[in-house]
Amino acid sequence: MIVFEDATVVAPDSGVTILESTTLTLREQHISVIGANGSGKSTLARLINGLVMPTEGTVTVDGKDTVKDGREVRRMVGFLFTDPSAQLIMPTAAEDVMLSLRRTVKGKDARMRAALEALDSLGLADRADVAVSALSGGQRQLLALAGVLAVAPSIIVADEPTTLLDLKWRGHVGALLRSLPVQLIEVTHDLDSAMRAERTIVVDSGKVAFDGAPGDAVQFYRDLIFGRPEQAQRA
Amino acid sequence: MNPTLGAYRPLRTPLHQAPAWFKVALLAAVSILMVFVQDMATGIAFAGASLALYLSTLPPWRPALRAILWTFLFATMAAGYQLWRGEWQLGVDIATDLLAVVFLALAVSSSTPMSEMLDLMSGMLRPLHKILPHETIGLMFSLLIRLIPEMARILGESRQAAMARGVERSPRAVLVPAATRTVGFAVDLGQALHARGIADEAVEDHSAEIAEEKQRSRRARRSELARKARRRRAR
Numbered sequence: 001m002i003v004f005e006d007a008t009v010v011a012p013d014s015g016v017t018i019l020e021s022t023t024l025t026l027r028e029q030h031i032s033v034i035g036a037n038g039s040g041k042s043t044l045a046r047l048i049n050g051l052v053m054p055t056e057g058t059v060t061v062d063g064k065d066t067v068k069d070g071r072e073v074r075r076m077v078g079f080l081f082t083d084p085s086a087q088l089i090m091p092t093a094a095e096d097v098m099l100s101l102r103r104t105v106k107g108k109d110a111r112m113r114a115a116l117e118a119l120d121s122l123g124l125a126d127r128a129d130v131a132v133s134a135l136s137g138g139q140r141q142l143l144a145l146a147g148v149l150a151v152a153p154s155i156i157v158a159d160e161p162t163t164l165l166d167l168k169w170r171g172h173v174g175a176l177l178r179s180l181p182v183q184l185i186e187v188t189h190d191l192d193s194a195m196r197a198e199r200t201i202v203v204d205s206g207k208v209a210f211d212g213a214p215g216d217a218v219q220f221y222r223d224l225i226f227g228r229p230e231q232a233q234r235a
Numbered sequence: 236m237n238p239t240l241g242a243y244r245p246l247r248t249p250l251h252q253a254p255a256w257f258k259v260a261l262l263a264a265v266s267i268l269m270v271f272v273q274d275m276a277t278g279i280a281f282a283g284a285s286l287a288l289y290l291s292t293l294p295p296w297r298p299a300l301r302a303i304l305w306t307f308l309f310a311t312m313a314a315g316y317q318l319w320r321g322e323w324q325l326g327v328d329i330a331t332d333l334l335a336v337v338f339l340a341l342a343v344s345s346s347t348p349m350s351e352m353l354d355l356m357s358g359m360l361r362p363l364h365k366i367l368p369h370e371t372i373g374l375m376f377s378l379l380i381r382l383i384p385e386m387a388r389i390l391g392e393s394r395q396a397a398m399a400r401g402v403e404r405s406p407r408a409v410l411v412p413a414a415t416r417t418v419g420f421a422v423d424l425g426q427a428l429h430a431r432g433i434a435d436e437a438v439e440d441h442s443a444e445i446a447e448e449k450q451r452s453r454r455a456r457r458s459e460l461a462r463k464a465r466r467r468r469a470r
Contacts, residue, residue, distance in 0.1 A: 051426055071432065079430035085385065086423030089433070090377055091349045092243075098350060100431060108350075129245045133384040147431065 002026040002048055002155070002185070006057035009043050019043045020207040021057065026185065030178060032194035032214065033187045034221050035203035044203055045157050045187045049077035061155065078148035078182075080158040084140040085132075093119060093135065093143050094128040100150040118146045122176070138169025145176070155183045162190060191218050243348050250292050250346040255355045258343045265339055269332040275324060278331030285338035292346040299341075306337045353377055374433070378424065382417075389416045 002025070009019040019040045035041040046052040047059045050066035050073050059066045061073050081087050090096040097115035105111045119125050122142045127135060135143060141161060148156060158177060162170040174193050177184055186193065194200050200217035202210035202224070210220040245251075250258065265281060272278075286303070294302075310330035317326030357373040393413040394403065402408040 049430060051430055074430065074432040079427075081423065081427060081430075083423065086420060087427040087431070089374075089381055089424070089428065089431075091380060095348065095350045099433070108354075129243075131384075132381070133388075151432070 001062060002183075003060045004047070004057070005059075007047055007054040007059050008056040009040075009047070009052060010055040018206055019047075022208055023057075024201070024208065024211070026183075026199075028183075028198040030184045030186070030197045030199075032197035032200045032217075033185065033203060034189070034191065034194050034200060034217065035209075036225065039203045040206040041187050041201075041203040042159050044201075044208075045159050045185060046079075048155070048157050048185060049074050049079050051079065075151065076153055077155045077157060078151065078153035080141075080144060080148055080156060080161045080177075082160040082163050084137070084144035087144040087147070088132045088140060091131055092129055093124060093132060093146075096132060096143060097146050097150050100147045104151060115150070118150050119143075122146050122149075136169075138165050138173065141165060141169070141173050142176075145173070149180070153182060155185065156180065157185045157187075159187045160189060161186070162188070162193070191221070194218060243345060244293075244295070245348075246293055246346075248292050248346065250288060250342060253346070255347050255351040258347060259352075259355060262336075262339050262343050266336050269335055273325075273328050275327050275331070278328050278335065282331045282334035282338065285335045285342065289338045289342040289345070292342055294341070294345045302341055303338075306334060310334050349377060349380065382421070382424075385420055386413075386417055389413050389420065392416075 004022045004024040004026075006021045006023055007019065008017065008021045010017050022044070033041045033044060043052055047054060047066065048061065050059075050070040053067050061076055064072050064076070066073050088096050090099050094112065094115045097118050098111045101111045101114050101118075105114045116125060116128055119128050122145065124139060124142055124146065127139060127143075132140065132143070141164075145161075156177070161177065162173050165173060170190070174190070177186065178196060186197065188194050195214045195218055197214050199212070200210075200214040201208055202217050202221050204224060209224065210217050265285070269278070269281065289299070289303075310333045313333060314323075314326035314330035317323065317329060353373040353376065356376060360372055390409070390413045393409050393416070396412065397403045397405065397408040400408065
């Protein structure tokens, strides 16, 4: 369970409030977060695994504070970025997954076997020895996911994971994420994907503007963007 | 972008099966030898042998040919300068030294996976673990290698963007966006390291090693004192 208690984020240099005081409890298996560019939804997502620290208030994951217990929180929360290139560290696919496994699996051979299994489960077994830079965008995102899943997190925060992908890979990665037996917090511009969640949060101008059923949330967001603020206000 | 950067391919040639420490030691020995031995025939023999070793790792022919031609070009340029100064023997010596070392380095990199190189590097730095977190240093080298194709990609895209705007002759129009994007990529990479918990692990590892070392020396001191006390009692 993820709990935001009056979590506020203020930019240290400019003093601009990026996320206003937010109080939320996230229990559902699949939650989507939607909002315009620069609205603060990525900040909200990054608060969950301590990539961004709240200036005021707290964020806890299963009772662990993201500031005080950052390491434990990051072991529980996997994070998937929009651009997988930045998430992949080692030169080849197998080596990158092995890097994630270096704490949990002892012995190089065992680690290699586990990495190959992880790659195989996502259909990347034949790409194991291929240089990361030679993989397609979709394959890179799958590889990033393999690296995240290798440490068996209980929560995955995905920040626009399909934005850079073509239609085929978008469907594939999206379906794969939804099928995982973990709590998924998905920041997205894909309203179809947002509709498949159990709960949707709309972030606007640094605050949670709507929190509820996906259908209502998407309608609220459309009204907000296409200039029907009175209706949006009522909703 | 060079998709085979690091150039390793999983094959079973004799050099692939040789341990990483042997190949790195050979490279170091040949490099030192080339500096001290200023004999043209030895230089030519080593350059030929290194090229043969490189080709024995069965590298993909196109990148290999490109690498060989570029190395010859640089060696010719280095020799040409000495030739122009009237020191042709020194020119040939410098060129063959360069060829021998670069071809051998190519042979090592195309037959050794990056993970093995990193393990070797971490092992070599282990004696310095009190002052240097050796696993972090290994990771730093890996990141450095990972950054090279990304920087080449960013530079290529910046050049294309400058061409599209008709300002391809302006170095500023290429270098400023390339530098900004490289810094952006480095920031993203840092965040990814943090999100994957790798930064935390590196700090933990180093602290745990230092604590273990302190405990070991404390135990050794205690048993030394106990031995002395026993000896005194016996007397």
